[in-house]
Amino acid sequence: MAKPEVVEIEEDKELPELPNLDKWPKVIMRLAPFPSGPLHIGNARMVVLNDYYVKRYKGELILVFDDTIGSTEKVIEQDAYDLIPEGLDYLGVEYHKTVYKSDRIDLFYKYAVDLIKRGEAYVCDCDAAVWRNEHKVKGIPCSCRGLDSQENLARWEKMLDGTYAEKEAAVRLKTGMTDPDPAMRDHVILRISENEHPRVGMKYRVWPLLEYSWGIDDHELGVSHIIRGKDLVKEGKIEQHIWSLYNWPHPELMYYGRLKFEDAKLSKSKSRKEVHDGTYSGWDDPRTWSLQSLDRRGIDAEAVRKAMLDLGLSIVDIKISMKSVYSENRKLRDAETPRAFFVQDPVWIAAENLDRGLIEAHIPVHPDFPERGLRKIPLHAVDGKSIFGVQQSDLSRFKLGTLFRLKDMANFTLEKKNPPIAHYHSSEVEQVRKVNGPIIHWIPREGSVPIEMTLVDGSTVMGLAEPGVEKMKVGTFLQFERVGFARIYKTGDPIQVSFAHK
RNA sequence: GCCCCGAUAGUGUAGUCCGGCCCAGCAUCUAGGGUUUUCGACCCUAUGACCCGGGUUCGAAUCCCGGUCGGGGCACCA
Known part of the structure; x- marks a missing residue:
């Protein structure tokens, strides 16, 4: 076998x-x-x-x-x-x-009484600072520690009924005054607090630690x-x-x-303050890291x-x-993430001499999965002219005459910088490849949709995304090509997205 | 001052209990290359670590001792 x-x-x-x-x-x-x-x-x-x-x-x-x-x-x-x-x-x-x-305070009271009766806990009315310096640090018991349980019980009642004010008394557990570790010496386990509690209000004035x-x-x-x-x-x-x-x-x-x-x-207290101030957009502001x-x-x-x-x-x-x-x-x-073009604060380039057949750009929804089809971006060319938005940082590094490609659309040469004018050069990607020309992302002037993107530091940037983004639902996670991943958290004008990461 | 804990590449982690399969695995980061009509993904390659000193042992990242460095506690906070 x-x-x-x-x-x-x-x-x-x-x-x-x-x-x-x-x-x-x-x-x-x-x-x-x-x-x-x-x-x-x-x-x-x-x-x-x-x-x-x-x-x-x-x-x-x-x-x-x-x-x-x-x-x-x-x-x-x-x-x-x-x-x-x-x-x-x-x-x-x-x-x-x-x-x-x-909801369980009564339970803690029950055990507190039991611990006092057993002589395992006592009510201490020493000043906290005195106790710390004279007793805990030196390992010397205070006089409260020796009280009998009857007296302690009476004191406990005085904690509950308000005879003792805040800080005037607390219950200590006899973990041992001789413990070599000062941190372990007769720790307080219940104390008085008259703060209002958001759930139970003023029902209790003695609270457990x-x-x-x-x-x-x-x-x-x-x-x-x-x-x-x-x-x-x-x-x-x-x-x-x-x-x-x-x-x-x-x-x-x-x-x-x-x-x-x-x-x-990470700072919950800072977040809390900024959320209440309105400095942060809410508890889902990226700066809260919630x-x-x-x-x-x-x-x-x-x-x-x-x-x-x-x-x-x-x-x-x-x-x-x-x-x-x-x-x-x-x-x-x-x-699973669809791709889209997004250009922050676009610079507009006047594109001229467009090929007549150039009506739409066809771009894969996801480059690794061609079977998912193409996204189509209408170019709205009139008389061979149209206007496209590109990233400032891309344009500024182009020299006059640079052959570049608007990704998945066509190749152009830069004819003029101010205002930017480009001439259609050719359609095939090989043309720019030969000269190792840049391939950049872009958006059409017509039909692109406004986007407000919140960055991780809480700041926002404005820009335009290709038209198809308008139809995407809240919750869509997408990748802006060459920019990074982001998620739509609110539709409308502008569409609001939150940047995730590169 | 008193107590406690920890120490593997830049970062994080596996291995440590029951020493050998660990000239130390993995992830991430970084660098280079390939691929790709993204600065993403994918593929390949590279650099890079057992805190130090002793001891035990044929053999120690692993066990023992000492040291150094780092973190934490000593609240009527959680």
């Missing part, structure tokens, strides 16, 4: 297995964005990684809005509650349920594996402390390093996913280039 070939079903399993799969009945993971705005390219790593593993193990993914009241610098953006799911849909992320931290709320929720929600940025390793340790206290199984913690982009500066903005530019979500997955799970901080995303995008979309 012939030896059967080794069966390789080799899916794209380039990422390592999740640890301790056998310890968990099901892989359950979570996405925990803070709703300060839409997800951007920098958040994509967290999202894609979690989604990837959940799909790989047919597990469950929970979207948890980590919307406890933050510091005054970290503000919840109401719109984010919708913008985040929108971004997830774009990325093709499948999540199975949505949870709001702000991230590490505490997750210490409870990762267990309550049945989370088996956690993949998150390494800025949260200390938080992970505190969570483990809580899990141990209750003898809960420890979810598997995995961290990845910080991701930066050479060619994109997932919405990538969608608007025609970046295929698959390109983002691929680029993110290629980074793996390394914990080192890395700086990559958007070029890797663009490269993936080209691979994904180039073959």
Whole structure:
């Protein structure tokens, strides 16, 4: 019997297995964005990684809005509650349920009381700065730490009922004052904040901190594996402390390093300001680098996913280039992308002595797939004359007498520069090839359509595209020959497109 | 000051757990060539890396020790 070939079903399993799969009945993971705005390219790593593993193990993914009241610098953006799911849909992320931290405050209170009763937490009324300098740094417990649970419970009630003002008291978890790592000493897990919350208003004045709320929720929600940025390793340790206290199984913690982009500066707070000011066109302005903005530019979500997955799970901080995303995008979309001519701020050339038979230009919709047919551009010649627009930078490098070709149309010689006049020379491309003459793109004066193109830096340029673009639908991803890829995001006059990449 | 983590070509990554198949694979970038009526795609070629120093070993990118450099934490932020 012939030896059967080794069966390789080799899916794209380039990422390592999740640890301790056998310890968990099901892989359950979570996405925990803070709703300060839409997800951007920098958040994509967290999202894609979690989604990837959940799909790989047919597990469950929970979207948890980590919307406890933050510091005054970290503000919840109401719109984010919708913008985040929108971004997830774009990325093709499948999540199975949505949870709001702000709905679970009572749960955190319940455990807080329990921890106090057990003597694992206490209400500390020390001044934050004093505590930091005199107790944490020196490893010396404050007097609150020794209070009995009755007294602590009484203080806890005073936090809830408003006897204590903001900053006057906080609950600390006894992670240990002798821990060699100062970062781990009796961390605050609940504190008072009277800021209004966009979802629950003024219902609560005591709010949990991230590490505490997750210490409870990762267990309550049945989370088996956690993949998150390494800025949260200390938080992970505190969570483990809580899990141990209750003898809960420890979810598997995995961290990845910080991701930066050479060619994109990400700042949610700046974006937020500029969007509200109207400086940015909205949350899909390319300068926000939001997932919405990538969608608007025609970046295929698959390109983002691929680029993110290629980074793996390394914990080192890395700086990559958007070029890797663009490269993936080209691979994904180039073959299906129709071509068109677009000329920014065209310079008009009077073309004379046109061949009588020259009525339209015939250009392949896609050069690699001739079977897709031709796009036809009427030339509107009258008495052998017509007017064409070309790129200033092309024209300015031509000398008088230069033989050049308007791509897929005909060859001309430049007769005069100011104003530009060109004479028809011949029709076959070989003529310019022989002299290695330039072949440039162009648009007819008659019938071309105005285009406003938004560049990656948010600036816009105006120009004209060949007539056929007028009939294209919103969402069409196209390539302006010699210019780059772009997507139509709004039709009308002008048609609005967003530049994607070269 | 105290704690933690990391180090493979320009960038990113595989290999490191279980030393030899790695004079180190892949992607991207860059350069050159081919092809193409685009500055796109495609094809070919080229340059280019195991942080340093010791040790263990027949053999180390892989194990051990020391150093250097880099990142992060020490918030009543997330």
